[in-house]
Amino acid sequence: MNLLIKAAKIIDVSNPELHSKKRDILIKNGKIEKIAAKIAPDHQTETVSLKNLHISLGWFDSGVCFGEPGFEERETIANGLETAAKSGFTDIVLNPNTHPVPDSSSDIVFLKNAAKGQVTGLHPLGTLTMKAQGNDLAELFDMKNTGAVGFYDFKHPMENANLLKIALQYVSNFGGLAYSFPMDAAIAGKGNVNEGESAVRLGLKGIPALAEELRIARDLFILEYTGGKLHIPTLSTARSVKLIADAKKKGLDISCSVAIHNLLYTDSKLEEFDAAYKVMPPLRTKVDTKALIKGVKEGSIDFVTSDHIPMNIEEKQVEFENAAYGTIGLESSFGILNRIFETETAIGLLTKGRERYGMEQPKIKEGEAANLTLFDPEVKYRFEAKNIHSTSKNSMFLGAGLKGKVYGVIHNGRTLF
Structure with a gap:
């Protein structure tokens, strides 16, 4: 070439x-x-x-889902990486949102091999626990050695606080990055949108901001006790940003991300009863959106992510309460960030983050x-x-x-x- x-x-x-x-x-x-x-x-x-x-330097996304293996009808690895490349991304971190989930070294090898020869590099996450069920730790060290860049039970809260404690202590021995999805399932209950005026008007069950914030507060206490590296994906509330900022001031090795759609839209979009806007965490309020944007600008939030989650049409075009969570976002990421922020800031956000996952930052x-x-x-x-x-x-x-x-x-x- x-x-x-x-x-x-x-x-x-x-x-x-x-x-x-x-x-x-x-x-x-x-x-x-x-x-x-x-x-x-x-x-x-x-x-x-x-x-x-x-x-610019090639763009990087820290949170992308495809479908292969198990859900190839949603997205194959080959087409997903081609989509990422056409959207400007030269490296992506792949979420463990497949069937079966990648909880062993052989699963990581499969994902890496499936991505060979592509323009965009694929960097897989393994699950933190076996089958992402939150009961026993997965083969973390073996997965790290075969190319896993972190460990995440995708969108599944870690309810067992002691298991998270053990995981953080264990991965600190080899520099691994543990994830914890910020949601207290007991408080979230059967909610599927933000708890607020829109949910009340529409008669939908709400998820309080407290469900996210309480879980983050717990996880930060555990991190302070154990040491190690923790990543909190896809914050959505104003108080969550403050909790992370305070933890960083303490010197904790904590990073976090926000989904691009939570920077652009609020729960007022739910008035349309369109399941395209059903995501997890849910779209929040204008106060939250402003705080998230401020957190990105000030560096309290480390990365923005497309939180790209392909779903079949039959999983979305059903009653709102029964619809699947998620939106695709790779193709629109640059256009949205470049609309919200100045171009230099948008490019800075799109090119940062590799070092957190043990990758070398490219240079022009x-x-x-x-x-x-x-x-x-x-x-x-x-x-x-x-x-x-x-x-x-x-x-x-x-x-x-x-x-x-x-x-x-x-x-x-x-x-x-």
């Missing part, structure tokens, strides 16, 4: 020498060979010249492997079905106004435009 990228504006605040500069970038055999104001093309090199071309530098995303941040458009590359089409963003278009990615010695 020999490519000459012409007149690309580089967005990389970590590299002040190149940030906001227009440069030609020559890539040979998957590596950045030269970066200069002008590079003359030769007959062996393909030239890439695009309107308002911007370039001569001699380095090319791990790049190409885009135009100014294009405005309405998100439509034709913009969806996923097999499943359960997007809550259909009809939303987005800002920014992905041209393609370069990674693993391959390109996808």
